[in-house]
Amino acid sequence: MYDVVIIGAGVVGTGIARELARYKLNIAVLEAGSDVAVGSSGANSGIVHAGYDCKPGTLMARLNVQGNAMFDEISRELDVPFKRNGSLVLAFNEDDISQLELLMTQGIRNGVPDLQILSGEEVLEMEPNVSSDVIAALWAPTGGITCPYGLAIAMAENAADNGVEFYFEHRVEYIEKKENGVFRIVTSRRDFAARYIVNAAGINGDVISKMAGDDSFSIHPRKGEYCLYDRKWGNTVKRTIFQPPSKMGKGVLVTPTVDGNLLVGPSAVDTDKRDDDYTSAEGLDFVYNIALKSVPSLSGDGVITVFAGLRAIADGGDFIIRPSYKVEGFIHAAGICSPGLTAAPAIAREVAAILARLSGELEPNKAFNPLRKGIKRFRDMDWEARAQLVEEDPRYGRIVCRCETVTEGEIVEALKSKLPVNAIDAIKRRTRAGMGRCQGGFCTPRIMEIVERELGIPMECITKKGGSSRIVLGKIKDFLKEGEGIE
C-alpha cells in the first residue's frame, strides 16, 4: 500500500515525486513509457519562461513566475544545466509594438521583474543575427534555458534516492476506489493500492481522470514540430528569440540550447490523435519559414534532427491543479502545457500543499537529501580534470560518441543509475551519446556492446526505447534458416 501513487513520469510527475519525498510518505510513480520524460517533457522548447505571456490571474501566470524564480536553486541542487540567457520578443511593425506593450503590462501584473522595451538598434547590438527589420523588442532578462528531460531525470533520480519507487512500462488501465477509501490501480503489469492518486498523465490526463470517475475536463493535444541544428549554429543567437504570440501559443522561437545547439520551433497544430508525434513536411517548412523572419541568415542545412511533441491543452486553457470534485483523494496536475516546464517546481509545491490540506498534515522526512549529482561530463571538463579522471578510471579515456565526446565511463555511469536504464534513447538522454551530428550512426553499435557487457542483455534484445523497438532482429544466418530470402 502506497500513500501516494503518481501517474506519469514527465517533468510534472517527477517534480511532484521529488517534492513529496520531503515528507514521510510511501510513494510510487507509474509510467506507461520506458523512461521518464518520454512524452511532452521530452519534446519541447526547453525554455524557462519569464512569465509575461500568461493571462494575469490565471494559475499559469502565478506558477510560471514562481517556478521561474525556483530554477537557480533547483538546477544547483540537482546538477541540471540552466542558463538565464534572457528572452526577446521582436516587433516588426506598429501592431507588434502594441502587442509588446500588452505583454509588458501583463508581465508587470504577473510580477515578472526587469521587463524592458528596447529599440531596434539596441536589439541588433545584442543580437546581430536578428533581422534588421526589427523595430523594437520586449526584453525579459529572467527568461532562461534548461534541458527538459535532463531536469525530469534529475528530479526522478533525486526522488528515487529519497525512497520513491519508479515503475516504467506500467500503463494504468483501470482505477477503482474501494469501499475502504483505498484506490486500486491496475496497470499493464501489476496492481497497486494507494490512498491518494496524483494525476500527472500529461496528454492522457483526462483519460486517467475519467478512469477514476471524474470526467470534468478534457485534454486537446496540440502538436509542435522542431528542427535542431548542429553545434556550429549554436552561437547564431545568445538569447531566446520570440515573435509576438498568437492564440495558438508563443509562436516559433529561435534559441540556443543549454547543450550548445540551436533549436527552432514549434509549429502549433491541433490534432485529435494522442500519440501523433510524427513530423510533417508542412510543419517543418512552416517552422523554418517563420523562423527566417526572426533570423534571416538561418540555413536550411545544418539540421541534425527534427522532432515533434504534443502539448496537453485543457478546456479553458489554464492548468488544472486541484483535488477532484468528484473523486475524493484524487488530485489533478493536468492540462500542463507551456509554461509547464517552467512551472513544474511550483506545481510540485502546489500539489504538496493540496495533499497536506486533504490529509491533515504531512510529516517532514528528516532524512531528505535535496542534492543529486549528474553523470560526469568529460566534454565540459578542463584539461587537468580530464587527466585526473582518466587516471582514476581509464574508461573515461575511451571516447564512444565522437560527435559529442562521450566516454565509455559516462555510458557505464548511466547504466548504473538508480532508475532502470537499458534502452539506447535512455542512455542518449542521460549522456548525449548519439545526440550529435551523426545521430548515433557511429556509436550505437558500440553502446550496444557496452549494454550487453554491463547488463547482460543480449544484443538482439536491446531496444531504442522499450517495447518492440529492438535495434537488431536476429543474428546473421538466422533468417536463412527460416527459409526466407534468396531462392
Add this chain to the structure above:
Amino acid sequence: MNRKTEVAIIGGGPAGLAAALSCYKHGIRDILILERDEYLGGILQQCIHNGFGLHWFGQELTGPEYAQRFIDEVNKVGIPYLLNTMVLEITKDKTVYAVNPRHGLIEIEAKAVILAMGCRERTRGALKIPGGRPAGVYTAGMAQRLINIEGYMPGREVVILGSGDIGLIMARRLTWEGARVKMVCEIMPYSTGLIRNVRQCLDDYGIPLKFRHTVIRIHGRERLEGVTIARVDDRRQPIEGTEEYVSCDTLLLSVGLIPENELSEGAGVMLDPLTGGPIVDEFRQTSVPGIFSCGNVLHVHDLVDYVSEEAEIAGEGVYRYINGRNPSADDYLLVMPGNGIRYVVPQRIYGDSDVEFFFRPNAIYDKGVVELTDGDRVFASKKLLRMVPGQMERLRLKREALAGEGKIKSLQLRWRGPDKEDDGACS
C-alpha cells in the same frame, strides 16, 4: 603523455596508412599514427566485399585484405601508432591533443600534421524525412557494421533510400543473409554509386532501383512499420498522387558522405564548400602551412585505390615541407570548377611539378572534352565518352604546359561538349 614527433597522422584508415608509408618512403622516420578505433584499417575493415585494389595492386581484394597490406607494411617498417585514441583538438601551430585509456591525455607537438579522418554518413535528420522516430532507420554504414563486425541483422524487410555505393553493397549483403530488399529509391535520375555496383548488387538479384523516387514519410513508433515513397519532379519535390506505401521493418540510408572536418576547422583550416573538405594545393597542403589532408576527409572518393594514391602525394608534400622545399606561400594559381564540373581537387597549384586533378561532374555528360583553361588557352585536356557523378574523374597537367606562359591568375576546369543528359540512362 607529452611527446614530439615530426609527423602526426590523424586517422589509421586507408588514407592515414598510405600517408604514413609515403612519409617513411621519403625518409621521414619520426611518424605517429593516431587511430580512434581499436584496430587500424578504418572503414575498410567492415567492407568485406571484394572490388578493392584493382588499380593499386592489380588484384581484386576485399576491404580487410586491402587494409592488411598497408598494416603489414606499417608494422614491418615499424611506424608507431596509438589505437583507441581520439584526437580532441588540433591547433594552428600543430599541437595535437588526444586521449586514450592507456596513456590518458596526450599532447603531441608535431612539425607536420596529416588529416586523414575520413567521412561520416548523412542522416535521416539532415534530410528531415518526416514521420515517426522508430527503431529500424539506419545509415547503410551502420547496418554494414552491425552485420559484418557485430554479426547481427538490422531487419528482414528492407527499403534503401539512396543509391550510394554503401547502399548498393548492403542491398546485396542483406539479400545474402536472408533479408528481403524490396527496392532502392534514388531521388536523382541516375545512381550516385558506381555502375558496376548497380549491376552486381541490384540487377543480379532483381532488386528494383527507382529513380526520381524518395521516402516522404516514416511510419512506426517503436519499430519501423513502413515508409511512404513518392515520385519527385524536376525540383526534387514529391508529386502528389504518386505516393505509395511500402511495408518494411528497416530503412537504410545511403544518401551521401560528409568529410569529417570538425578538427580541421578547429585548426583554422579553410574548407571548400563544394567538397566539404579542406582547400589544398597539389601536395595536399591545406591553408595552414604544415597541415596536410588526404582521403575522404579531403573529398569523397569512389575507389580506395585513389585514396592511397592521394595519400602518397600528401606524404611527399610533408617531406618537402619538412625539408623546406615548399614553394613560396602566396604564389599559387586558383583552379575552379567550370561548366559541368561539381568540384576539383586541388583547388590551388604552384605548378612547379606535374599535377593530377581529381574531379566529379555535376550530372551525366556524354562524348566531350574536359579541359583546363584560363579562358583563352587550354593547358590540359582529355576526351571522355561519358562522365557520371558517381565516378571520380582525373586529369593530368604537365609542368611544361604552364612554363613560360607568363602571368596566369586562375584556371578553370570545364566540360566542352553536348549538354547534360536529361534523364538517367545508367539503369
